[in-house]
Amino acid sequence: MPDIDQANNAITNTGHTHMGACVPEGETVSSGDLTVNVRVVLHDNPGRADYVAMVFKTSDRETTVQKCYLRATAPNFSCPGPAGSDTGDFTCNGTCERWLTFSRPISAFNHSGLQEVRFRGFIEEPDGNSMRTNFNWQLNIQNGKSPSDVTRDAFLRGKGWYTHAGYCEASLRSAPLPDGPVSGIWSPVVGLTSHGDGSRPATHSFIAIDPDFHAVPANPGLVLWDAAGPFGPEPSGAAPYSIDTRGLANGVHKLHLRTSCRDDKLGSTNSGVTVIPFMVAN
Missing domain, CATH: 2.60.40 (Immunoglobulin-like)
Known part of the structure; x- marks a missing residue:
């Protein structure tokens, strides 16, 4: 968005995007799936929201483990597929929200110990530019694999x-x-x-x-x-x-x-x- 001394028009002001979740930050997960509900809100954003990716980041690997697409008609608390070739079709006039549900087994982490989860949301703006919202957090995974803590920006x-x-x-x-x-x-x-x-x-x-x-x-x-x-x-x-x-x-x-x-x-x-x-x- 433009600063107070920058011109405010359709090119310089593309609004913003919220992404939030209730997460087990810093907690220990030792079995089953990691399941997280993610809320995405477009506010005065003229773009097309494509998808949110859940990424598992370990000390030596970064893996996109799931993509949930933002769809205009999909039910909340689901993980929709794409509308076209790797795209969503969620647009908004004013303020609109969608809830996505991610769930992947903790065995998808290739190490145990302090590991990182990243959520990345992708919005394509009308002028061809891209806006991305990113939320990174850590938790303690005990999945029986070799221990190796993530240390970069933990x-x-x-x-x-x-x-x-x-x-x-x-x-x-x-x-x-x-x-x-x-x-x-x-x-x-x-x-x-x-x-x-x-x-x-x-x-x-x-x-x-x-x-x-x-x-x-x-x-x-x-x-x-x-x-x-x-x-x-x-x-x-x-x-x-x-x-x-x-x-x-x-x-x-x-x-x-x-x-x-x-x-x-x-x-x-x-x-x-x-x-x-x-x-x-x-």
């Missing part, structure tokens, strides 16, 4: 990818997430940076509690950080951010992390966002 992160702009990433490095309530001063380690490898640099970083940008007017929530540049040293650094939970009501809140990476060639700005629910009990 933390929870959301990444936006766009043609030419590359990746822009918002990550929570304090892994695993707290399983229970937090209280007092909670200091999660946050990385709001570019992904490196030729991607555009981070030009803005933003941290807030409980924003609602779809409200009219938009509600930015409790803004904790809003500044030019990355939060944490580029290209892959991070730093703790202290949150005084005593100023929050007891109950569930959402930590919103956003990194923006301006691309002057496209006349627009690519962003990666990660939103993490957490419980406060003081």
